[in-house]
Amino acid sequence: MARILSVFLALFLAFAAVAAPVETRQLGNLQCNIDRFKIVTGLVETGSALKKIDTTNPDTATAVAAAQTGLTTVGDAIKDIALALVTGKAAPTDARTQVSQGLNDTRSALEGITDATVTASVASAQTLVQGLIDDGNGVIADCK
Ligand SMILES: *[C@@H]1O[C@H](CO)[C@@H](O)[C@H](O)[C@H]1NC(C)=O
16 A cells, blocks of 8 residues: 555656646646645555554454555545546546545544544544545645
8 A cells, every 4th residue: 555655646746747837727736736745645644544543353443444445445546536647638537536435435434433442543543534535625626
């Protein structure tokens, strides 16, 4: 997961560097690119926050696995969007839905954890997921 995310990061940096001369509408303005960058870094942070949740309790383990699957969905969709951007193609229309769906799945999975011994680490992950949702809304608002 970390390796794949560093690929996204490289892609984002690459397209940020070539942003000016290429088609500005799809590549977006500065705020749009900051929002995108925050999503990529937020994904990495959320992934490591999930790893910090103690999964001794099998129900917690199942929920954390579901949360990780949701994040993977988000990462795959963002990779599709980033590849479209760097290759000058239209971003796939269902990729944004996939990002939203993946974030919702991650949020629901974390909400389902009832193990009181992991409340603090779950709360940290939830804060990061909410941050990703906010950044996603920022992308929709700023990347026109
Ligand atoms: C994710 O949840 C938000 C808010 O609850 C909702 O507006 C959005 O449609 C959901 N996304 C998907 C893909 O279901």
